[in-house]
Amino acid sequence: MALTDRQSTSLLAIDPKLPMAPQIYGNIRQSILNLRLAPKQALSEKELALMLGVSRTPVREALIKLAEDGLVDIFPQRGTFVAPIRVSEVLEAQFIREALEVSVVARVAELSDPAISARLRESLARQKRAADNGDLDGFLAEDENFHFILSVSVNLTRAWKVIQNVKGQLDRVRVLSLPEPGHLTELYEQHMAIVTAIESGNAKVAKKHMAKHLQQVFRTIDSLLAKRPEIFD
Amino acid sequence: MALTDRQSTSLLAIDPKLPMAPQIYGNIRQSILNLRLAPKQALSEKELALMLGVSRTPVREALIKLAEDGLVDIFPQRGTFVAPIRVSEVLEAQFIREALEVSVVARVAELSDPAISARLRESLARQKRAADNGDLDGFLAEDENFHFILSVSVNLTRAWKVIQNVKGQLDRVRVLSLPEPGHLTELYEQHMAIVTAIESGNAKVAKKHMAKHLQQVFRTIDSLLAKRPEIFD
DNA sequence: TCAAATACACTACCATGGTAATATGTCAAC
DNA sequence: GTTGACATATTACCATGGTAGTGTATTTGA
Numbered sequence: 323m324a325l326t327d328r329q330s331t332s333l334l335a336i337d338p339k340l341p342m343a344p345q346i347y348g349n350i351r352q353s354i355l356n357l358r359l360a361p362k363q364a365l366s367e368k369e370l371a372l373m374l375g376v377s378r379t380p381v382r383e384a385l386i387k388l389a390e391d392g393l394v395d396i397f398p399q400r401g402t403f404v405a406p407i408r409v410s411e412v413l414e415a416q417f418i419r420e421a422l423e424v425s426v427v428a429r430v431a432e433l434s435d436p437a438i439s440a441r442l443r444e445s446l447a448r449q450k451r452a453a454d455n456g457d458l459d460g461f462l463a464e465d466e467n468f469h470f471i472l473s474v475s476v477n478l479t480r481a482w483k484v485i486q487n488v489k490g491q492l493d494r495v496r497v498l499s500l501p502e503p504g505h506l507t508e509l510y511e512q513h514m515a516i517v518t519a520i521e522s523g524n525a526k527v528a529k530k531h532m533a534k535h536l537q538q539v540f541r542t543i544d545s546l547l548a549k550r551p552e553i554f555d
Numbered sequence: 556m557a558l559t560d561r562q563s564t565s566l567l568a569i570d571p572k573l574p575m576a577p578q579i580y581g582n583i584r585q586s587i588l589n590l591r592l593a594p595k596q597a598l599s600e601k602e603l604a605l606m607l608g609v610s611r612t613p614v615r616e617a618l619i620k621l622a623e624d625g626l627v628d629i630f631p632q633r634g635t636f637v638a639p640i641r642v643s644e645v646l647e648a649q650f651i652r653e654a655l656e657v658s659v660v661a662r663v664a665e666l667s668d669p670a671i672s673a674r675l676r677e678s679l680a681r682q683k684r685a686a687d688n689g690d691l692d693g694f695l696a697e698d699e700n701f702h703f704i705l706s707v708s709v710n711l712t713r714a715w716k717v718i719q720n721v722k723g724q725l726d727r728v729r730v731l732s733l734p735e736p737g738h739l740t741e742l743y744e745q746h747m748a749i750v751t752a753i754e755s756g757n758a759k760v761a762k763k764h765m766a767k768h769l770q771q772v773f774r775t776i777d778s779l780l781a782k783r784p785e786i787f788d
Numbered sequence: 789t790c791a792a793a794t795a796c797a798c799t800a801c802c803a804t805g806g807t808a809a810t811a812t813g814t815c816a817a818c
Numbered sequence: 819g820t821t822g823a824c825a826t827a828t829t830a831c832c833a834t835g836g837t838a839g840t841g842t843a844t845t846t847g848a
Contacts, residue, residue, distance in 0.1 A: 341631065342802075367830070377803040379612075383619065392713070398574065399809040399830055414713050421658035421714075422651065480625070480647050481654075484717055575832075600800070610833040632799055632839040794845070810829075
């Protein structure tokens with residue numbers, strides 16, 4: 323199927339005043355993560371440039387960055403394709419994220435700064451509201467923000483960037499996990515446990531809760547391998 | 556000082572048959588890490604392209620990647636500069652590397668695969684030879700290889716890439732640490748302790764030795780801040 | 789002498805054209 | 819029907835020209 327056959331409204335939200343390459347990167351990345359661009363689908367510089375109303379150069383730069391994220395595969399002189407979901411890479415992304423976030427949360431717990439705790443509590447309140455309303459998108463956004471607060475509050479912005487990069491592999495799996503009832507509340511309670519451990523200054527417990535929290539993906543991978551085999555490898 | 560005033564022999568090693576952007580990236584990166592390109596020095600697409608005998612496009616792509624590594628600062632419409640050594644970023648790079656490598660070595664220890672152990676022992680032998688001969692470059696290369704073996708032996712290639720990226724910040728500091736006598740032997744013995752822990756299947760001890768090993772940088776940072784303030788911030 | 793305005797040089801950024809390598813479709817030979 | 823060769827189309831890659839934005843030097847006004 324040709325790219326231009328698809329509806330592409332969100333792909334057109336480009337502000338010509340801002341640098342285009344990062345915008346294009348974010349745009350295509352989002353489309354890959356929510357699977358509007360399906361795994362294994364061909365992407366071409368020329369066609370994307372046409373769709374987005376820009377030249378091929380910034381598109382090319384965006385695709386290179388996506389290739390570093392492992393979200394597209396570039397085969398020189400052959401073509402560029404949305405990367406299939408490779409279980410091994412998803413598992414490795416989980417490993418990297420867990421290693422980093424567990425270390426981050428330990429540092430946060432050791433600091434035990436009331437100001438940080440306050441920000442986390444505010445995030446928790448917003449999460450609860452979203453969970454109660456069944457607002458999936460709102461909850462996911464606040465979930466992202468929760469983890470962002472942890473890294474940035476202890477001045478680990480680059481660690482956050484790394485987490486963000488590898489998290490792409492995980493997000494693509496997560497959107498496929500059907501939003502089961504009570505799932506959001508479950509995640510909220512895990513976050514709550516982490517914050518409680520942080521506030522008690524217990525780094526060891528905080529690490530344990532964080533690790534368990536992040537290992538949730540394992541469950542969704544198993545169910546997906548059975549349900550949607552075509553998007554893998 | 557203009558770029559072209561500098562001797563630039565190693566910058567010219569470009570194979571026109573291979574993709575140029577990655578070659579240029581590696582070339583400039585090496586020059587930054589060994590400080591032949593000094594911190595805060597201006598880099599221009601045009602001048603670099605001229606020196607390397609290529610066009611500006613692949614140079615630009617290389618600089619963008621170096622900016623992601625935090626090794627150059629790009630100021631749109633103003634210029635691109637070799638990034639100064641920012642202590643905060645060096646410390647964060649250490650944090651990220653430690654988090655990842657500690658987790659990696661734990662996984663290696665839990666596996667306790669004799670084949671991996673054999674590869675590590677071979678590397679140790681080469682390290683000892685280099686240390687005894689005072690072969691600094693040889694030792695550093697084998698040191699790199701040692702850590703590479705750890706990650707790849709448990710199929711964590713992306714983790715290795717991340718480590719590599721952030722390690723740039725650390726390498727630039729390390730080349731400045733004068734090669735003190737006995738220093739290489741000290742590093743060798745730390746590696747040895749890690750391998751011994753791995754072979755005994757003791758993940759906890761392996762993690763501890765790895766953490767201590769990687770925290771060596773802290774010592775060099777302190778002495779450097781006093782000796783070479785001009786290359787910082 | 790000094791301050792504000794102006795001209796200039798330089799930058800990264802984007803657009804676009806050319807090129808070698810690869811995939812695909814067509815057709816002939818067996 | 820199958821296989822091989824050839825023509826064509828498409829690709830990512832690199833080269834190069836144009837543009838808006840930014841610092842700096844120079845000039846202009848007092």
